[in-house]
Amino acid sequence: MTIATDLPVETATTELINFRNVAMTFPNGVTALTGVDLTVKRGEFVTVVGPSGCGKSTLLRIASGLTSATEGSVTVGTSRIGYVFQDATLLPWRNVQENVELLAELNGVKRSQRRAEAAKAIKLVGLTGFEKQLPKTLSGGMKMRASLARSLTLDPELFLFDEPFGALDEITRERLNDELIKLFTEQQFAGLFITHSVSEAVYLSTKVVVMSGRPGNIVETFDVPFAYPRDPEIRFTPEFAALAGEVSLALREGHS
Amino acid sequence: MSSLLQRPEAAIPTKHQRQRQRGSLPRWVPPVLVFLGILAAWYFISYVVLEPAVRFLLPPPHTIFSDAFFVQATLSDILVALARSAGVALTGLGIALVIGVVWAVGMSQARWIERSLFPYAVILQCIPILALVPLIGFWFGFDFPARVIVCVMIALFPVVSNTLFGLQSVDKGQRELFQLQKANRWTVLTKLEFPAATPAIFAGIRISAGLAVVGAIVGDFFFRRGDPGIGSLISNYQSRVQGAELFAAIITASVFGVLIFVFFGWLGNRFVGKWYDSGK
Numbered sequence: 001m002t003i004a005t006d007l008p009v010e011t012a013t014t015e016l017i018n019f020r021n022v023a024m025t026f027p028n029g030v031t032a033l034t035g036v037d038l039t040v041k042r043g044e045f046v047t048v049v050g051p052s053g054c055g056k057s058t059l060l061r062i063a064s065g066l067t068s069a070t071e072g073s074v075t076v077g078t079s080r081i082g083y084v085f086q087d088a089t090l091l092p093w094r095n096v097q098e099n100v101e102l103l104a105e106l107n108g109v110k111r112s113q114r115r116a117e118a119a120k121a122i123k124l125v126g127l128t129g130f131e132k133q134l135p136k137t138l139s140g141g142m143k144m145r146a147s148l149a150r151s152l153t154l155d156p157e158l159f160l161f162d163e164p165f166g167a168l169d170e171i172t173r174e175r176l177n178d179e180l181i182k183l184f185t186e187q188q189f190a191g192l193f194i195t196h197s198v199s200e201a202v203y204l205s206t207k208v209v210v211m212s213g214r215p216g217n218i219v220e221t222f223d224v225p226f227a228y229p230r231d232p233e234i235r236f237t238p239e240f241a242a243l244a245g246e247v248s249l250a251l252r253e254g255h256s
Numbered sequence: 257m258s259s260l261l262q263r264p265e266a267a268i269p270t271k272h273q274r275q276r277q278r279g280s281l282p283r284w285v286p287p288v289l290v291f292l293g294i295l296a297a298w299y300f301i302s303y304v305v306l307e308p309a310v311r312f313l314l315p316p317p318h319t320i321f322s323d324a325f326f327v328q329a330t331l332s333d334i335l336v337a338l339a340r341s342a343g344v345a346l347t348g349l350g351i352a353l354v355i356g357v358v359w360a361v362g363m364s365q366a367r368w369i370e371r372s373l374f375p376y377a378v379i380l381q382c383i384p385i386l387a388l389v390p391l392i393g394f395w396f397g398f399d400f401p402a403r404v405i406v407c408v409m410i411a412l413f414p415v416v417s418n419t420l421f422g423l424q425s426v427d428k429g430q431r432e433l434f435q436l437q438k439a440n441r442w443t444v445l446t447k448l449e450f451p452a453a454t455p456a457i458f459a460g461i462r463i464s465a466g467l468a469v470v471g472a473i474v475g476d477f478f479f480r481r482g483d484p485g486i487g488s489l490i491s492n493y494q495s496r497v498q499g500a501e502l503f504a505a506i507i508t509a510s511v512f513g514v515l516i517f518v519f520f521g522w523l524g525n526r527f528v529g530k531w532y533d534s535g536k
Contacts, residue, residue, distance in 0.1 A: 089429035093531045106437040
């Protein structure tokens with residue numbers, strides 16, 4: 001496996017993730033992924049849907065370097081990677097401001113600079129005014145916003161999302177989807193997003209990748225034609241419903 | 257239930273409200289009633305059950321004040337002894353805290369250290385320290401250092417086990433967050449593991465504080481040299497059959513134990529109560 005950070009310019013500007021025939025077998029012999037080919041280019045927002053335990057999260061962990069693939073080649077074209085976990089993973093003893101500053105702090109950024117970066121990120125996710133609040137006083141959605149803001153301080157070229165909104169209620173999830181689309185159009189990062197929800201997948205992405213159950217591999221890929229910024233209303237259009245239907249069908253076929 | 261219906265706005269009762277709603281009595285009333293009951297039983301035993309000749313076995317409560325606490329010489333004996341015992345207990349607790357935290361941090365840093373050292377923490381917990389006390393006297397004399405060592409040995413285990421538990425209970429996602437930024441061990445320890453462990457460490461200190469007081473008194477029973485503490489005083493009063501004084505000394509030692517427990521509870525709450533969600 002290679003994680004290349006200094007690729008030739010033309011490659012670096014296009015492909016941020018390139019998985020070729022990637023497989024992953026855990027030490028206990030369970031195969032999580034097999035024969036996965038996946039690319040995420042600049043300007044793309046790719047969402048992976050699949051049943052529980054199909055290795056979706058493992059894909060992200062390989063892309064971020066938390067885990068290594070056991071087979072195949074993995075190329076990641078940037079070191080500026082944001083990773084949003086399933087839980088907000090805020091440090092409970094730090095307030096919002098201090099939590100958002102954490103990654104810059106770990107990277108040795110000076111106090112005044114990281115304070116400014118954090119303030120900017122907090123503003124982007126709409127948490128201005130909550131800087132001094134401790135995580136235990138925040139709702140689930142607000143915790144997730146803080147978590148997003150924390151990753152935004154890295155100014156990521158590639159954003160990895162591991163079912164970030166899975167634990168939120170429907171309304172909060174939809175609102176955060178809208179704001180994520182806004183961030184995607186404004187901040188110009190490439191996204192790789194994991195979810196259970198077909199409608200969330202179609203709504204957010206430029207491309208939806210459907211994975212089958214264990215061992216996980218990609219069964220079908222759909223291009224999503226809708227332009228950004230997306231109107232929340234497109235979720236009720238026949239085109240949206242038709243595409244979501246196709247994705248669901250592929251998901252069901254891959255599952256059986 | 258009726259009070260719930262009367263207050264529909266209290267749909268989500270606060271902790272305090274819930275306690276109030278359960279019974280109509282204020283919170284402090286039941287323990288006071290129990291206390292009065294104990295006093296009544298005490299008087300009954302002193303005056304009715306016990307013959308005057310053996311009344312020293314359980315002197316009536318007021319005589320503990322009239323014959324001991326209000327007697328200047330006795331009171332000053334007790335307070336001086338208490339101060340010495342407190343010095344021993346707090347010194348022992350402080351040393352146990354330092355050794356315990358260092359020990360646990362060491363074990364948390366490497367599997368092999370944990371595997372090598374944890375059994376000894378458990379063994380330390382299992383050996384009856386009282387059995388070692390004569391040996392400690394043999395090696396370290398019968399003075400202040402020996403008393404402190406007894407305290408340390410008794411108070412050490414809760415600090416070690418709670419600190420280790422706290423350090424290891426860090427959320428996996430939080431750990432990976434640090435890992436993704438390539439944070440080194442020291443950074444992970446100081447910015448993640450140690451802060452995350454503070455609630456558990458304080459819980460350990462609170463248990464150890466009570467044990468350190470026990471250690472100081474036990475040390476007194478065994479080591480008769482050096483400055484006598486409250487344990488020596490208790491044992492003297494007992495051998496001189498001074499019932500009221502004996503009870504006064506015991507009550508003083510107990511109150512000290514409670515105070516030290518409450519103090520460390522308060523201290524822990526000050527440090528972590530703000531952010532720690534103990535309800536989780």
